[in-house]
Amino acid sequence: MIILTALVYVLPTFYADCWPHKKINLGLDLQGGMHLVLEVQNQKAVESTIERTVHELKQELRKKEIKHLGITRNSNNTITATLSGDKNIDGFTALVTEDFNTLEIASTVTDPKGKNIVLQLPAEEAENIKRMATEQALETIRNRIDAFGVSEPDIRLQGDKRIQIQLPGITDTQRAKDLIGKTAQLSFQLVDETGDIASAAKGTPPPGSVLLYQMKEDNRTGQVTKVPFLIKKQVLLDGGSLTDARVMIDSQFNEPYVGIEFDRKGARIFERITGENIKKRLAIVLDKTVYSAPVIQDRIAGGKARITGNFTTEEARDLAIVLRAGALPAPVKIIEERTVGPTLGHDSIRMGIMSMLVGGLLVILFMLMYYKKAGLIADIALVVNILLIGGGLAAFQATLTLPGIAGIILTIGMAVDANVIIFERIREELASGKTAAASVNAGFSRAALTILDANVTTLIVAVVLFQFGTGPVKGFAVTLGLGILASLFTALILSKSIFDMTLSGKKTPTLSI
Amino acid sequence: MQFIKPGTTIDFVGKRKLGFSFSLALIIFSMVSLIIHQGPNYGIDFAGGTLVQVKFDKTAITQDIRSGLDQMGIANSSVQNFGKPENNEFLIRTSIPDMTNQGFTQAITQALENVTGSTPEIRRVEMVGPQVGKDLRKQALLAMFYSLLFITIYISGRFEMKWVLSGVTAGALMTAVYFLSIFNMSMPILITAALVVTLALFWYLELKYAMGAIVALIHDVFITVGLFSILDYEFSLSIIAALLTIIGYSLNDTIIVFDRIRENNIQSRKLTLAEIINKSINETLSRTILTSLTTLIVLFSLLFLGGEIIHNFAFAMIAGVLVGTYSSIFVASPIVLLTDKKNRSTNKA
Numbered sequence: 049m050i051i052l053t054a055l056v057y058v059l060p061t062f063y064a065d066c067w068p069h070k071k072i073n074l075g076l077d078l079q080g081g082m083h084l085v086l087e088v089q090n091q092k093a094v095e096s097t098i099e100r101t102v103h104e105l106k107q108e109l110r111k112k113e114i115k116h117l118g119i120t121r122n123s124n125n126t127i128t129a130t131l132s133g134d135k136n137i138d139g140f141t142a143l144v145t146e147d148f149n150t151l152e153i154a155s156t157v158t159d160p161k162g163k164n165i166v167l168q169l170p171a172e173e174a175e176n177i178k179r180m181a182t183e184q185a186l187e188t189i190r191n192r193i194d195a196f197g198v199s200e201p202d203i204r205l206q207g208d209k210r211i212q213i214q215l216p217g218i219t220d221t222q223r224a225k226d227l228i229g230k231t232a233q234l235s236f237q238l239v240d241e242t243g244d245i246a247s248a249a250k251g252t253p254p255p256g257s258v259l260l261y262q263m264k265e266d267n268r269t270g271q272v273t274k275v276p277f278l279i280k281k282q283v284l285l286d287g288g289s290l291t292d293a294r295v296m297i298d299s300q301f302n303e304p305y306v307g308i309e310f311d312r313k314g315a316r317i318f319e320r321i322t323g324e325n326i327k328k329r330l331a332i333v334l335d336k337t338v339y340s341a342p343v344i345q346d347r348i349a350g351g352k353a354r355i356t357g358n359f360t361t362e363e364a365r366d367l368a369i370v371l372r373a374g375a376l377p378a379p380v381k382i383i384e385e386r387t388v389g390p391t392l393g394h395d396s397i398r399m400g401i402m403s404m405l406v407g408g409l410l411v412i413l414f415m416l417m418y419y420k421k422a423g424l425i426a427d428i429a430l431v432v433n434i435l436l437i438g439g440g441l442a443a444f445q446a447t448l449t450l451p452g453i454a455g456i457i458l459t460i461g462m463a464v465d466a467n468v469i470i471f472e473r474i475r476e477e478l479a480s481g482k483t484a485a486a487s488v489n490a491g492f493s494r495a496a497l498t499i500l501d502a503n504v505t506t507l508i509v510a511v512v513l514f515q516f517g518t519g520p521v522k523g524f525a526v527t528l529g530l531g532i533l534a535s536l537f538t539a540l541i542l543s544k545s546i547f548d549m550t551l552s553g554k555k556t557p558t559l560s561i
Numbered sequence: 562m563q564f565i566k567p568g569t570t571i572d573f574v575g576k577r578k579l580g581f582s583f584s585l586a587l588i589i590f591s592m593v594s595l596i597i598h599q600g601p602n603y604g605i606d607f608a609g610g611t612l613v614q615v616k617f618d619k620t621a622i623t624q625d626i627r628s629g630l631d632q633m634g635i636a637n638s639s640v641q642n643f644g645k646p647e648n649n650e651f652l653i654r655t656s657i658p659d660m661t662n663q664g665f666t667q668a669i670t671q672a673l674e675n676v677t678g679s680t681p682e683i684r685r686v687e688m689v690g691p692q693v694g695k696d697l698r699k700q701a702l703l704a705m706f707y708s709l710l711f712i713t714i715y716i717s718g719r720f721e722m723k724w725v726l727s728g729v730t731a732g733a734l735m736t737a738v739y740f741l742s743i744f745n746m747s748m749p750i751l752i753t754a755a756l757v758v759t760l761a762l763f764w765y766l767e768l769k770y771a772m773g774a775i776v777a778l779i780h781d782v783f784i785t786v787g788l789f790s791i792l793d794y795e796f797s798l799s800i801i802a803a804l805l806t807i808i809g810y811s812l813n814d815t816i817i818v819f820d821r822i823r824e825n826n827i828q829s830r831k832l833t834l835a836e837i838i839n840k841s842i843n844e845t846l847s848r849t850i851l852t853s854l855t856t857l858i859v860l861f862s863l864l865f866l867g868g869e870i871i872h873n874f875a876f877a878m879i880a881g882v883l884v885g886t887y888s889s890i891f892v893a894s895p896i897v898l899l900t901d902k903k904n905r906s907t908n909k910a
Contacts, residue, residue, distance in 0.1 A: 077870075085693065087690075087692075221666060221686075222665070222666050222667060381690075382688070382690075383689075383690035383692060383693050384688065384689050384690060384693045385686060385687065385688040386685075386686070386687045386688075387683075387685065387686040387687075388684070388685050389682065389683060389684040389685065391616075391682065391684060392614070392684040392685055395868065396868060396870060396871075399866060399867055399868035399871075400867060400868070400871075402866045402867075403859075403862045403863045403865070403866035403867040404862075406862045406866055407858060407859035407860075407861075407862030407863060408859070410858045410859070410862065411855050411858050411859060414854075414855065414858065415855075417562055418562045418851070419562075450870060450871060451799050451802060451871070451874065454799075454863060454867065454871050454874055454875070457859050457860075457862070457863050457867075458806065458856070458859065458860070458863075458878070460859050461855050461856035461857070461858060461859035461860065462810065462813075462852075462855075462856055464855045465813065465852040465855060465856065468848055468851045468852050468855065469817065469848050469852065472845075472847055472848040472851070476844075497820065498816065498817055498820040501719060501816045501820065502812070502813035502816045502817065503813075504715060505712050505715060505716075505808075505809045505812045505813070505816070506806070506809035506810055506812075506813070507809075508708060508711045508712055508715065508809065509708045509712075509805045509806060509808055509809030510809070512704050512707050512708045512711065512805065513704060513708075513802060513805050513806075515704070515707075516700045516701070516703060516704035516707075517704070517798070517802065518697070518700075518798070520798070520799065521798050521799065521801070521802045524799070524802050525802070528806065
């Protein structure tokens with residue numbers, strides 16, 4: 049009994065000791081911040097893989113001098129190759145089985161023009177590509193956010209193609225979203241100088257070229273104008289060859305630009321394309337937008353280039369971050385966003401604590417009035433109870449959210465319930481003529497089972513809520529669950545020991561209840 | 562101090578017809594309201610859409626804000642005063658989900674500044690895509706279903722010592738739900754079906770306490786949902802949390818009564834079940850009311866002082882606690898009586 053009492057007294061101090069070491073984490077709804085759920089359009093990763101395969105197939109066929117009547121990607125992610133002549137057909141099937149063994153031949157149809165061979169990616173392989181795309185996207189986004197500098201970001205996979213991002217305390221949400229959501233597919237492509245831009249704008253660009261735009265913002269008016277460019281489809285070099293990207297300041301115009309560096313292979317390719325295309329324009333394209341299209345003056349060796357484009361320092365910095373972190377393997381879409389400003393969070397905390405204090409005080413007063421000295425015991429148990437929840441939150445590194453505060457407030461109301469049940473029982477036992485000590489003992493032992501039963505059901509709910517709930521609701525489940533456990537402890541053990549202590553000192557104990 | 566004097570004898574069982582009619586009336590009201598409103602009024606958590614909470618430093622008029630939004634191309638938005646009018650806080654809601662992507666914050670700040678002449682502070686933005694809304698809806702229903710299921714297992718196990726039986730029932734139900742959900746059946750239908758089967762099983766197996774408890778629970782949740790529908794309050798994630806808590810909490814009172822019924826059943830064998838139930842309810846009446854009272858005290862404090870965001874949560878909880886207290890007296894115990902087989906035969910005879 050003494051040990052138990054000691055333990056009861058030690059527990060609060062022990063938890064109070066914990067406070068400075070482990071702080072209670074505040075949820076995004078209390079400290080402000082942004083919660084995002086992104087969906088990786090990983091179907092696009094499969095599409096681009098197929099696209100690339102078609103390109104490679106054509107190159108290989110050309111090398112092996114196998115003639116074909118057309119190889120195209122179908123909308124259901126299969127490839128149809130049309131060939132005629134046994135030599136070509138045999139050569140093609142041999143190539144597919146040897147060098148493109150991830151593909152399988154789905155069907156072969158013969159028509160007057162020749163043989164249509166349909167190739168498909170096995171479902172397993174497609175799933176693999178999708179999974180890799182999601183994982184890579186997660187990694188890339190994590191790198192970008194780390195480089196951006198957010199304290200304690202939380203980035204995790206949710207399901208098979210969603211990424212959940214929590215950025216506490218962030219204020220410039222727009223900038224963060226732009227940074228995270230940018231696919232950042234960088235490519236160097238030549239400008240088609242001969243094609244007709246006017247007819248391309250009507251929807252008929254010359255074959256092998258595509259119409260892209262450059263966004264020009266007027267520094268004074270903020271007006272954005274779209275400048276059309278006819279760009280050759282062939283990608284000469286892409287962002288995969290970058291080793292570094294950082295913000296530099298142009299000494300001549302005092303304007304920020306992004307300086308990039310290529311790896312050795314990239315540098316060689318860059319040197320070759322600049323050498324072969326002197327006096328032509330080379331467009332730097334990021335996510336289908338032309339950033340700049342300077343005229344190549346001379347062969348550029350050394351693997352360094354610069355991206356200019358009327359940047360502010362911030363924009364240049366963010367661009368450098370995304371280029372360094374690399375491109376997303378597939379575009380992402382924001383499918384859920386919850387942003388809370390810091391002032392709202394403060395208001396929520398203030399009002400939450402206010403209603404907790406008022407509610408708590410009212411309950412404490414009520415218990416004192418209704419049960420007199422026994423009410424005081426219940427009140428002590430209640431205070432310890434709240435302390436235990438706080439300690440539990442800190443110890444488990446749980447997050448306190450606004451519904452979580454509501455959960456604590458609710459627990460204040462429910463924690464005294466156990467005491468009410470016990471006290472009512474004790475009153476009944478007293479009325480039946482038992483002594484004070486016997487009544488207390490009987491009251492506690494009889495009520496214990498009822499209290500346990502009643503609380504188990506609420507605990508079940510808390511567990512289910514924790515399992516199914518997201519964010520703030522999870523916080524509610526945590527405080528509710530902790531509150532129930534704490535109130536079981538305070539009502540059944542703490543209150544009992546206080547009763548025993550007050551009763552044991554006297555010769556003919558009386559009870560104020 | 563004592564509210565209810567010992568030795569109080571109110572004939573609750575005798576008044577059960579009155580109780581049943583009252584409950585039935587509430588359920589019918591709820592159902593009619595749900596049918597008229599075509600289901601609960603889902604907030605953006607479940608329906609998808611965008612919600613923006615803005616605060617102005619000067620007085621602003623709803624009409625101005627609406628015209629500003631129209632200029633941005635956000636038609637069909639609802640603009641509402643949020644909290645006290647002197648706070649100049651507004652809630653803007655629209656069903657368009659995909660608009661917070663590009664430059665949204667700047668655009669809306671600019672548009673609202675133009676029409677009202679004061680700089681708005683964007684305090685909260687919530688955007689939920691349609692797919693996410695659908696997922697959340699499914700999760701919420703599943704959470705409700707599993708809470709009910711686990712609680713019934715616990716009740717029938719604890720009160721009738723039929724752990725195996727209730728376990729088997731639950732297992733069969735979960736498997737059925739799992740298989741049916743593969744066939745993409747709509748969740749609400751699925752859960753209703755599961756509940757009907759559960760109730761039928763309890764009736765057949767004469768698990769009277771489980772029957773009483775679960776009928777009372779469904780009663781409480783349904784009426785709270787109905788009340789929300791009648792008042793046209795919005796259903797959000799935190800309301801689901803409130804409903805689940807009601808499921809757990811409103812059972813406390815029921816369990817107190819059930820425990821006493823069980824105890825009295827052993828002690829006084831001569832009394833009929835109806836008399837025992839009546840005795841038990843009366844003996845525990847004081848604590849049934851007191852426990853609810855303390856919880857209501859804090860909930861009202863939360864309702865009045867906790868701020869606008871938590872307001873509906875507190876309201877749902879208050880409604881649930883009130884209905885739950887009522888149902889533990891007037892619904893749960895009489896259902897136990899109805900399900901009891903001995904009683905069923907004497908009624909017929």
